[in-house]
Amino acid sequence: MVAVPETRSDVDDEYDGPDERGRFGDFGGRYVPEGLMAALAQVDIAHRHAWADPEFQHELDLLLRERMGRPTLLHPAPRLASTLGIAGAEVYLKREDMAHTGSHKINNALGQGLLAVRMGKTRIVAETGAGQHGVAVATVCAMLGLSCVIYMGTEDMARQHGNVVRMRLLGADVRPVRSGDRRLKAAVSEAVRDWVAHTDSTHFLFGTVTGPAPYPRMVRDHQSRIGSEARAQVLAAAGRLPDYVLACVGGGSNAVGMFHPFIGDPDVRLIGVEAGGRGLGTGAHAATLSAGSPGELDGSFSYVLQDPDGQITRTHSIAAGLDYPGVGPELSYLKDVGRIEHTTATDAQALRGLRTLCRTEGIITALESAHAVGALLDLAERGAIRENAVILVCLSGRGDKDLAIAADLLDIDSDPRLTR
Numbered sequence: 440m441v442a443v444p445e446t447r448s449d450v451d452d453e454y455d456g457p458d459e460r461g462r463f464g465d466f467g468g469r470y471v472p473e474g475l476m477a478a479l480a481q482v483d484i485a486h487r488h489a490w491a492d493p494e495f496q497h498e499l500d501l502l503l504r505e506r507m508g509r510p511t512l513l514h515p516a517p518r519l520a521s522t523l524g525i526a527g528a529e530v531y532l533k534r535e536d537m538a539h540t541g542s543h544k545i546n547n548a549l550g551q552g553l554l555a556v557r558m559g560k561t562r563i564v565a566e567t568g569a570g571q572h573g574v575a576v577a578t579v580c581a582m583l584g585l586s587c588v589i590y591m592g593t594e595d596m597a598r599q600h601g602n603v604v605r606m607r608l609l610g611a612d613v614r615p616v617r618s619g620d621r622r623l624k625a626a627v628s629e630a631v632r633d634w635v636a637h638t639d640s641t642h643f644l645f646g647t648v649t650g651p652a653p654y655p656r657m658v659r660d661h662q663s664r665i666g667s668e669a670r671a672q673v674l675a676a677a678g679r680l681p682d683y684v685l686a687c688v689g690g691g692s693n694a695v696g697m698f699h700p701f702i703g704d705p706d707v708r709l710i711g712v713e714a715g716g717r718g719l720g721t722g723a724h725a726a727t728l729s730a731g732s733p734g735e736l737d738g739s740f741s742y743v744l745q746d747p748d749g750q751i752t753r754t755h756s757i758a759a760g761l762d763y764p765g766v767g768p769e770l771s772y773l774k775d776v777g778r779i780e781h782t783t784a785t786d787a788q789a790l791r792g793l794r795t796l797c798r799t800e801g802i803i804t805a806l807e808s809a810h811a812v813g814a815l816l817d818l819a820e821r822g823a824i825r826e827n828a829v830i831l832v833c834l835s836g837r838g839d840k841d842l843a844i845a846a847d848l849l850d851i852d853s854d855p856r857l858t859r
C-alpha cells in the first residue's frame with residue numbers, strides 16, 4: 440500500500456491537455472509505424488471537429504439519454520458511510536453499473552460509433568480483453584447499423600465465454616487470436632493490422648485512454664460525462680463539492696473521465712486506485728502509477744510496468760479489467776504534476792470492498808470497481824479520511840461477469856482479512 444500524499448498541484452487553471460502533438464507534458468504522443476500516422480491524424484481531426492460541433496453533441500446527448508440510461512444515478516450510501524467510522528462522513532456512488540451493458544464502456548463506444556458514421560465508415564474493428572468493451576462496441580454497432588469485427592485472444596475467449604455469446608448474439612464477428620499472449624495484447628495487434636488494411640471503410644474503436652494520440656484525449660472526452668454529471672449531482676445532493684473522489688484504474692478511462700471535470704477544483708482530492716494483486720512486494724500486481732516507470736507501450740509514452748531492461752512485466756489482478764501493465768498518459772502527467780494521487784487495493788481488499796458494498800447498499804459491483812471501495816475502507820481505517828468528508832466513488836460496472844470468482848466469497852466469510 441502506497442501512502443497517499445497531500446495534493447500539491449502545478450497544473451494550471453486553463454489545463455485541458457493535450458497539446459497539438461497529443462502530449463500531456465512529456466507523456467502521450469504517437470509511437471506507431473508510418474503506415475498508421477495518416478489514419479490517426481484523420482481520426483484526430485474528425486474528433487476535434489465533431490466535439491466542437493453542437494449538432495454532434497446534441498445527437499450524442501440524445502442517444503445517451505434515450506438509449507443508454509444517462510444520466511446514471513448518484514446513489515447516497517449512508518450504510519456504507521457508517522462502516523467507515525468517520526463522524527459526519529457522506530458517501531455517494533456514481534452508478535456507471537446502471538448504464539446500458541453494465542459499465543462505463545458504453546459512453547466511449549457510442550461516442551466513437553457516432554464519429555465513425557460521421558466519417559463515412561461502415562465497419563468497426565475493436566479489441567477486447569475480458570469482453571466488456573467488445574460487448575459495448577457490438578451493442579453500438581447493432582444500434583447504428585455498422586458491421587462489427589472484434590478480436591479476442593483465445594485464452595480470454597475461454598475465460599469469458601458469456602461475453603463471447605453476447606457479442607455474437609449482437610451480430611459481431613468475434614475473431615479468435617491465437618498468436619502472442621492469446622490475450623488483450625495480441626488482440627490489439629490483430630485489430631490494428633486489420634485497421635491498417637481497411638482504413639477507407641473502417642474505424643478502430645479503441646476502448647481506453649492508452650494508445651497513440653488521439654485515443655487518450657478522445658476517450659477521455661467521452662468518459663468525462665461521468666465526472667460532469669457526478670459533479671452537478673454531488674453539488675445538488677451534498678450542497679458542496681466532494682473532498683475525495685475515488686475511481687479504479689486499469690487503462691484509466693473511468694478514472695480520468697470521473698476526475699477531469701474536477702481538475703480545476705484544487706480542494707477536491709482525486710485518488711486513483713490500482714490493482715495491488717497479491718501485494719506490491721510480491722510483484723504479482725498491476726499497479727502501474729504506483730510501481731511503474733516512464734516507458735513506451737502500445738503507441739504512447741507513459742508509466743509502464745517494466746523490468747530494468749525495459750521488458751514489460753507480467754501483471755496480476757483478480758479483476759480482468761485492471762490486469763494491464765500500462766496506464767493512460769494523462770493520468771501519468773497528472774501524477775507527475777501532483778494533481779492526482781494513487782493508492783492500491785489488493786485482491787483481498789477488493790473482495791472485502793465487494794462484500795461490504797453488497798451488504799450495506801445492496802449493490803453487486805464489478806471486481807474492478809470493488810477496488811475503489813476496498814481502498815476507501817482501507818484509507819478510513821488508516822485515518823486518512825477527515826471528519827465530515829464528502830466522498831464520491833465511481834462504480835464503473837456491475838458484477839454479473841464476476842460471479843464465478845465472487846462465489847469464493849461465500850466460502851471466505853470467516854477470513855479475517857475480509858471481515859475485520
Ligand SMILES: *Cc1c(COP(=O)(O)O)cnc(C)c1O
Pocket residue numbers: 542543544571572646647648687688689690691692693694760761805807808835836837
Ligand atoms: C474495463 C473496465 C475497467 C477498467 O478500464 P478503465 O479504462 O481503467 O476504466 C474498470 N471497470 C470496469 C467495470 C470495466 O469494465
